[in-house]
Amino acid sequence: MIKYESIEELVTEAEKRNIKISQLVLEDQAKTMEVSELELYEKMELSFEVMQQSVKDGMKKDQKSMSGLTGGEGYLMNQYVTDKDGGLCGNLMSKAIARALSVAGCNASMGKIVAAPTAGSCGILPGCLVSLYEDRGFDKRAIIMSMFTAGAVGMVVAARSSIAGAQGGCQAECGSAAAMAAAALVELMGGTPSQCADACAMAISNQMGLVCDPVAGLVEIPCVKRNVSGLVIAYSSADMALAGIGAKIPADECIDAMREVGDALPASLKETAGGGLATTPTGRKLRDKVFGN
Template sequence: MAVLFETFLEWKEYCEKKNVPLYQPVLEYEIREKERTKEEIQTALENAFLVMKDAVKTGLHEDMTSRSGMIENGGKKVMKTPVNVLSEEFKLLVARALAAKEVNSCMGRVVAAPTAGASGILPGVLVTLQELHKIEDEKIYEGLLIAAGIALIMEKKSGIAGAVGGCQAETGTAAAMSSGAIVHCLGGNIDMIFNAVAITTQCMLGLVCDPVAGLVEVPCVVRNASAAAIANSSAQIALANVSGVIPVDECVDAMGEVGQSMEDRYKETALGGLAATPTGKSISKKVLISDIDIIDSSEE
């Protein structure tokens, strides 16, 4: 598959030269690479956003208890708590990001954006953004295209998989995608959008991937919520024209460099970090024994 652009700078220069919005070359890329019409891409965007909204709804209204027992309706509990740390909107943002990711942990239907392990971030961010600012669906779809363009470049420059670059690559990319989409939907220009991506990347830099028992549950679910919060704070900073100082391409290159230098135990192997704590090891043994028991009983 051909790349969209090698760098964010190329993407910006192309749009300025052609005098087209940031999402336009992404749309053209999708049409070219997927061999679909503009209408078919539009339908795909509509379907993707519907799945995101359904994941949020499912996570907040159905039982979300994972087989391991580590996930137990966290999104619902946050939504129902009477205590608001900041505001009702912030509480809902956290609840929605948790809920959508819990759907993935409970084997439900989600959009991998860019991965299943980060599938709660964009839904939590976009559903809350649309509700709060009464944003039209069409603008959200543009934001999704821009988010996809961000992911395509980050995939090439730094990687988007935890097994490649740690959790910074998964939740970090999803947060960067989300912050860019927020800024676009709220009227920010190209520099603001890319500055939001840069700031988000700086905030997520170095995060390891250390899933307890090798399951994409702990700490993955709560990191989706924190990444959603970082996406919003980065967008707020960027919309105020506060510079991240380090250009976006250099930030993403730094993420790639950090990912390459990480030891393997911090890259989805469940051999380091939280997975290697006494409690993490204990949970891993229980989950493994449970899985063996299920296999044995099914063979009888």
């Protein structure tokens, strides 16, 4: 049985058996939960379908958050992609950005999402995976299997560090989600378990120290747009790993460093809305707009 205490453990076991991390995790989780692999796979398939639906729900023109502070970002980005032939980032990346915004917007409007690993970072993994499925025609089973790899990474991060903004800052939410997505993307592209680990490490290191400073204490500003940053970091980290660029600092050490940085952050920068963007003049005005003086 896998302990999910290190990325190294996952990589070593997968490479020893010459299988993907996802297959290793599916087999292990099925035994641990005492269910069939098919049953577990079908549950993950349902999660992917929820991701697809949350993209659609969040991309509606009239989508608005409960507070009214955000809404329609996914729609606007999708229109821009169409009008500007992909924009600066190109069609795949720009559409992925639109999807990440849409899912985060769906969450802000109390729609149904998959916390991956949290609601605040829910747009990153679906933004990456739904885009490869719908725009690049990747095999659906391969997409769903990659979610087991993403989940395993998330389990290791949760065990060694944190996935909660209140404990580790936004690096623990969007950083973890980007690491999960990066590993899944590498596997989907035929990368090795070691390359999955490299991508995971680079994604975490590139969001190290990211604070959690939600305006008005709501998971909207800057949270919705930070899902985009996490998505782009996931794609770029995966591509670097697939190109043979090593992380230099092992994934587990990156996760441990993220924990140390999170512990060092003051409470004002850990989901309390006591610092950062939340306490800027505009941030305070927006808070008052929602809750009154």
